[in-house]
Amino acid sequence: xxxxxxxxxxxxxxxxxxxxxxTYTDSSSTYLYWYKQEPGAGLQLLxxxxxxxxxxxxxxLTVLLNKKDKHLxxxxxxxxxxxxxxxxxxxxVPGYALNFGKGTSLLVTx
Amino acid sequence: xxxxxxxxxxxxxxxxxxVTLSCEQNLNHDAMYWYRQDxxxxxxxxxxxxxxxxxxxxxxxxGYSVSREKKESFPLxxxxxxxxxxxFYLCASSMPATDTQYFGPGTRLTVL
Numbered sequence: 001x002x003x004x005x006x007x008x009x010x011x012x013x014x015x016x017x018x019x020x021x022x023t024y025t026d027s028s029s030t031y032l033y034w035y036k037q038e039p040g041a042g043l044q045l046l047x048x049x050x051x052x053x054x055x056x057x058x059x060x061l062t063v064l065l066n067k068k069d070k071h072l073x074x075x076x077x078x079x080x081x082x083x084x085x086x087x088x089x090x091x092x093v094p095g096y097a098l099n100f101g102k103g104t105s106l107l108v109t110x
Numbered sequence: 111x112x113x114x115x116x117x118x119x120x121x122x123x124x125x126x127x128x129v130t131l132s133c134e135q136n137l138n139h140d141a142m143y144w145y146r147q148d149x150x151x152x153x154x155x156x157x158x159x160x161x162x163x164x165x166x167x168x169x170x171x172x173g174y175s176v177s178r179e180k181k182e183s184f185p186l187x188x189x190x191x192x193x194x195x196x197x198f199y200l201c202a203s204s205m206p207a208t209d210t211q212y213f214g215p216g217t218r219l220t221v222l
Binding site: 008030031033035040041042043044045048088092097098100101102103 | 114116143145150151152153155158168200202209210211212213214215216218
């Protein structure tokens with residue numbers, strides 16, 4: 001599949017907002033996803049956005065999609081220590097499986 | 111409870127032995143997937159199956175084999191031909207309508 005790129009590490013203070021960025025290259029992507037992985041666990045689906053949408057909000061999570069620039073971001077408001085995890089961006093190309101980025105490790109400090 | 115189960119959670123094998131990882135789902139999903147995760151590498155697709163009795167190779171299928179005899183089950187065999195099998199293996203499933211994938215808890219395989 002085509003490339004999905006993410007920064008590898010992000011550190012924020014508890015209570016601040018976190019913004020995790022992702023870029024993808026496949027223009028035929030239909031859905032874009034954010035997953036969360038805690039140590040030793042599987043991936044938990046956080047949210048997803050259809051490619052014809054610009055924004056999606058779900059409680060503390062806001063997803064922004066810039067389809068022209070192939071840029072996706074996940075904003076976590078009021079970040080808590082329990083949000084510390086690895087966050088994966090993935091895009092779906094029809095007829096295939098998901099393309100995953102390498103994940104962004106989010107560290108939330110008190 | 112509906113979900114995806116993988117067993118065992120930890121698996122140790124000697125080099126040269128084949129080993130089979132279990133993945134079962136009761137979500138009535140048609141499609142199932144196997145991924146391999148290595149530190150700093152993200153997830154890489156091994157095999158996927160859109161329907162019973164059919165499956166396709168992913169990006170890193172060499173040294174692995176699968177079967178899909180039942181909708182609920184998609185076992186993965188790591189053969190002795192896989193040169194570096196120690197990794198975390200994740201199974202997922204999805205409905206065709208949304209393609210949204212849901213993951214199991216994973217199996218950590220260590221080859222000694």
